[in-house]
Structure formats: structure tokens, C-alpha cells
Amino acid sequence: MAKHPVSLTVNGDEHDLLIEPRKTLLAVLRDTIGLTGTKEGCSTGDCGACTVIVDGKAVTSCMVLGVTASGKEITTIEGLASEGELHPIQQAFIDTGGYQCGFCTPGFIMASKALVDENPDRTEEEFRHALGGNICRCTGYTKILEAVLQAAEEIRATS
């Protein structure tokens, strides 16, 4: 299949790639660029495991074609910690035990980051609903919500 030139900025690095138009952004990130932190749980847009941030918005990367992401700025779980410091959301997931198997965690952290960046003042109930596109089978969500609330609090305090 013919390949198309695509330029992406992922976690600050520019990538000039040739990719088939049928490849999803998820496949490009994982297979072409080799950033496997973003997970595939369903490939139908229903679990949120593949959530990344594209131009500031959380998207399920299994539902986006790689070619349409050309020219965009993408942040994946690998790009969240800076200079060896974990992002407050990552730290909050550790402190509260907000993960078990960890497979949903990159998606939850990216989805939470987009939410908290947009508005850290949400109530628990609001976060519960806003995170309704992400599935976690292990935690029952109790500690995930604790993590998100802790991170939101911290971000509010420092901003």
C-alpha cells in the first residue's frame, strides 16, 4: 500500500515518517515510533487505554488515522515526566494506589491530565463522569478518583 509522508511532533521530538493511510495514530506511535507506553485495549474507541493528548485535547489514538495527525503536537505518557520529575498526576497515582495491573494507567493519566489542565476545579462527581470513557477493570475506580482529586488539588495550589 502506498505510503504518505507525515510529520508529527511527539513529546517535543519531530518525526518525519512515511506511513500507510490505514494506520491509526496508535499504530504509528507504537509500531513506527516505538513508543509502547500507550496501550491498545479495544481498538474501537471504547476503553480509553490509548488516550494521548493531541494539541491539548485528549483523544483515543485508535480512532485517529496517523495521516490526519500530521502537523500536530502529540503528548504521550512517555512525555509527561520532565527532567526526571514525575508529573503530579503520575505521583498521585503512586501515592493513592490508583493502579493495579497498570494497563489502563497511561490512558487514565493522559485523560486526567487533559481534564485537570482544562479545569482543576471539578468536583469528584464531575471527574467521575468526565472519566467515563476510560475503563479500568482492576481498581473499581475508588483510588483512581482519589489520585485525580489529589493531583487537581496540587495543581490548583501551585498555579
Place this chain on the structure above:
Amino acid sequence: MSEYSVVGQKLPRVDAVEKVTGAAQYGADVHPAGMLYGKIVRSKHAHANILSVDTSEAEKLPGVRAIITQDDVPSGRRVFATDKVLYLGEPLAAVAATDPDIAEEAAELIKIEYEVLPVVQDVIESIKPSAPRLHGDATKDGPNRRNISSKIKELSNSEADDNSNEIRKLEAELEKYADEVYYNISAESHTEAGDVKKGFAESDVVVEDTYFIPRVHQTYMEPHVSVASADSSGKITVWASTQGPFAIRSGIAGTLGIPLTQINVIGTTMGGGFGGRFGVIITHVPAVLLSQKSGRPVRVQMTREEEFLDGRPAPGCVIKLKTGATKDGHILARQALAFWDSGSVSGASIGSTIRVRGVYKIPNIKVDAYGVHTNKSGTAAYRAPGAPQAIFAGESQLDDIAEQIGMDPVKFRLMNMREEGDAVPAGGSEPKVGYKETLEAVADAAGWWDREADDNQGWGVAVGDWTNGCGPGGVYVSVHEDGSARIFHGSMDITGTDTAITQIIAEILTIPYENVTIRRGDTDSAPYSTGSGGSVVTFTMGNTAKLAAEDARRRILELASERLNTNEDNLELRDGAVHVITADPPKSISLGELAAFSLSTTGGPIVGKGSFARQPSTPALAAQIAKVEVDPDTGRTRVLKLVASQDVGFAINPMAVEGQIEGGTVQGYAWAMMEEMQYGENGNINPGFVDYRVPTSADLPTVQSVIVEVPAPNGPYGAKGVGEPPITPTLATMANAVNDAIGVRITELPIKPEKVVEALKNNGHEA
């Protein structure tokens, strides 16, 4: 203050950073150079004869490197179907190609001619003599028709006693074929203690109902995946997402007739398992065969849809249950007849039917259970396999009896609960248990005793028991010159077990938790370890870790005695150093110094070894209370409160323990209220998250967990298995709460809004 400094603490997990940064390597993250992508070719029919399989078109597709069918399995063990398929999605062949999309295209190009056969997907239908046979004559030596007929007759089948028609219709059908045998039964299990007939006769209240529990999928978030690489010497390496690498190694060896030592299984970080990640032929064997044939590493990764079609979910079942009690609240007898849907192969957890006995003193009990074939994939364990189903029936019925005799459901349970020394119906006597403590704890925490409910609100309680498994394991621990310790073992981390092992070793060696690291080896390097399922890990590996640390401590004291020129009796290991007890001024030597010293001694470095296989484990109880509100017009149930207590013996890491309780409870909630694998004319019809809904954070409120600690005599620090109990009571907890809210007893799960509306209508409610 706890007498311990590391165990019993809420410490961050050892794998924390890799899990939150995306660095953890799961199965699909493994990508050896030159890797091909595998795809399994699956049956498009739920029951059909295979007339031909034509791979010629697929072979011509550029990028295809290997195609395999059953002909490529030298041992002849069934990996792919040949003459007949028994369920939609059953594997028929597999391809490997240079790109996943090419592999998928190639799979589509393989032409299969089918002769479609009639399908049976309901357990009750499948027992009827008129049902299509899945295995021809192969199961004709199973129990005969008369046998089941007589079992049904032992229970009442009048409408007045049990308003479900299913079993009655089955009996009538069986009556018509007086001398026939039938073939779709795969297994049976019978248990009896006391005399149920007499027990029922002496009872003031007898309740009988039929309960329907659907097949549900474990829905671990990481679909099955394996990467296999066969090198030219014949050595096979398999990166497997599995709960049990050693079981996978012997499974592959057995299936393919390859010596054990030719296979190395590397367990990758596991994206959930819940019992469903032990299968050998689902992806591991096809990956190995494809790699052998192509000479390249191959990854076989299931999609979510394939998971639903060809995973090994939890069996559904139909349980007819009868319970008798006196009017002052003593349970006298209980009898169950259960039909488990084991799918196309036997293996449903039918032995778990005895769990209808719960944790109660029931002097007379009888259980007859059958595994029944249907045109579905086989089943596997899902968190306390078989228990949630049996306990749903048992605990639902208990509430009905409590209601009839006018007793509080918690008091009724407490009054009948077994204690240490009491006889377990059909099973020995009870060790020290914490049943009553656990139920009382949840009742107190939930505010049961002064509970209030508005219109259409209700409270439900239920308890579920489970006993953890135990298995072999080995652990090494080395102490290094900087005073740190390193653990080496072979068991898969199942949400925090590596952390528990690390805490135990840090505790015994008296060094900070941060100074202990843990590493899992592959099957070539690590000591044998039992699979991480059956809540075995903390119990088994915790005991193993203790032995290893104690062994290391022995060597430490020996070295210190040599170094400090004093008797070992006069030494004490504390705060990462060995101290001379009677020395004044104080005298001590650090573990680091001892480790450095050890390198030039005759005895050598500090290496502790622990190896362990079996100790009796102790039953654990999970008790839960829910408060719900049901909208009688829409049938929707909203959870207002969900409180879960559990006797964990001793919580080595309370944060991890709470996580297990919360997660297991939500899985139980989902089984009660939402989840059901549905089957139509041609197999599973909801193979995706849109139609098979699992709960999200928007579906329910925070689960409140309550830890109860009644130590297990043989558990490390008293710990019991934690992972499985929490799912066991929730199905009944929810059904009991709905019943309390609106006065309808739902006996068929899941409790979907339509069912509630229907039941209310039958009760005379106008919507």
C-alpha cells in the same frame, strides 16, 4: 503501634514508576527484530462441519510468511479445528505476515467451506434429548437421562414453590424419552451430608427457586498476547502475558511434544488476569508454530472482539435451590441442582456448587451438579471460580427466608454462622475463622443497625467465603556490600504481590523498604513458581520469602559472630545492623560491612534461599452491604452506598488490600447489574464494549472498604488470600438490595432495568 515497621504499611508499590511512566513492558510491547504479526483464522459459524480449508489465495499475498493449520501440529494435539467447529470464532488456521494489516487480509483470504449444523446455546435446552449433539457419541457414557430426571424429582416442581418454568419444562421433556440417553453432559459432581428429606420435613419454612447466572468475561484490559521466537537450534523463547509462566512452559511442551528445556517462557507485565490468563493454546502455541514455520519471531495478539469470541470466560449456570429453616431461624437443610454451561469443552467449575452451603451450620445438605456442553468457547476461572454463582443463589434465598420468618437478615446470618470447631457441611471442621467479625464490621461501617430508606430505596447484605490456594515457589535473596538486598524469584506479580514479598524481606532483614529490590526471572533462570491465581501468591510467596530472609539472617548472624568474636546468642539484627546485645559501649556492624566481609570468607556471600510448597490455608469471608434506589418507572437502579469488609488475616500492604477489595466488589456489582455474554442463532452477539458494558467511574459511587484481620495460622504474618473473596457476595448483595427497595426478587442476572420493570409489572405495578 504495630510491632512491625515495613509489613502492615501502606507503601508505594515496587513497580510504581514503570507503571505510571509507560515503561512497563506488557506482552504487546515486546518487539524483537524481524518480528512478524500473526492472525488466527476463526470459524464464522457456531456449529458446522468443515468441508475444506483452502489457503492458496492467502499464500500468494505479498508479505505472508507462514500459514499453519492442524496439519502443522506434529504431536496431533488439537490446536485448530479440523472436521468440525463447535463455536463461533473457533481457530481453524493462523497466518504470519510482515504487517498486521496484511496478516488480517490473508486471514480473510483463507476459504473455508462449512456445512452448517443446528446450534444449542442454552444449558437447559442442551440437556433435552432433542438437542444437537456437540461431541457425537464421545460423551455417551456420561450420566443417563433417568439419573437427571430423578434428581429433578427430588425437588418440587410446582408453580407454587418455584415460579420458574425452566426446570419443569425440562422434566416434562425428559419424561417423553423414557429410555433414551443424552450426550451433552460433560461432567458431574455430587455431594451429600445428613438427610435433606428429614431436614425439610422438620422445617417450618421451605423456599425454593431457580437462579440464572450469565456467562461473563473477565475482561482484563490487556487482551491475550504472545511473542514466540524459535531459533535454528530449536530453542524456543516465548514472551507471554500469563499468570503462570511455568504452567505455560509445560503446556507448550506437552502440546507440541517438545522437551521442557527447549522452552523458555518470559512472563511479561500482565494487564489483568483474574483467572483467565492461564490458557496455552489461545495464543502461545499458535505463535510458537508460526515462528517455527517462518523462522522469524511472531507476535499473536487478540483483538477485543477475539477475546469475547475465543477467550475463556466464567461459566454461566442455572441453579435450582431449596432451603428449609425453623421459624426461630435455624437453617436445617439445603439442596441444590445445578447445570453449568461449560461450552464446547468440559471444565466449568461445577465442584463449586457446594459453596451454596456458605458459612452456615447446615446439618443436611445435598448438591448435584452437571457440566453441560453448548456451542460456546470453553470456560476458565474468574476470581473465586464458581463461588459468585453458587453464593448468589444461596444468599438470595437466605434473605427470602429471613423475610418469611420476620428476622433481620444480618442477625439471621450471624445466628447460623459457623465458628471454630463447627462442622463444615460435607467438609471437615472449621479452623479459627472471622466470619462473624467480618459481617459485624460491615454492618457497623454501613450503618445497618439504624438504616433508613426512603420510598424505592433499599438495603441489601450478603456474605461470600473463599479459601486461598497454595502452591510451590522459590525465592533467593542476596545482601550486597552497600547493605541493600536483592530478591530473585519466578512468580508473576499480580497487582502488588512483588511489593508484599519485598516488604516481608525488608521487615526480616530490618532494612528500609527502598533498599530492597526485586527481580523476576524467566523459566530458564528462576526457581519454579506456581501460577499467580487462586489468591496463592501472597500466601505462598510470602511464606517462601520469609524462609529466604530467615536463611539470609542465619548467614548474617554467623558472619557477625565471626567478625565480632562473640557468640550468636549475644547478637541481634536490628535497623540494618547486627548489634552485640551486652556490649557497653554499644558495638555493632552494618549489613553492608558484613556483606563486604563475606566475600573473603570460606562460607561466601550472603544468599538466602526459601522454598515452600504447602501449608493448610484458612477460609476468608467477604461481607457487603449496598443501599440502592430503584426507579420503578424506568427500572434503573442507582447505588447510593456500597460497603465491603473482608477478613484478610493480616494486611501486608493495606493500600493494595483495599484495592483488591474495591476492584473485586465492582466486578461483582457488574456481574449483578450489567454484564452478560449474549448468544444468538450463531454464537456470541456482543463481542465488544459497546454491547458488553463494563462499569466505568460514572456507574457507581466510591466503594468503602473495611479491613478485618483474624490471622491465618499458616499465612505470612497471618495473611490470607485477598484477591478472590470480594467478588463472591456482590451478586446477592445487589439482588437483596433491589428486593428490599421494591419488593421483587430477581433471580435472573443481570438485573437490567427491563427486568425490573417486567418484574414490577408482574407484581401489579403500573408504570
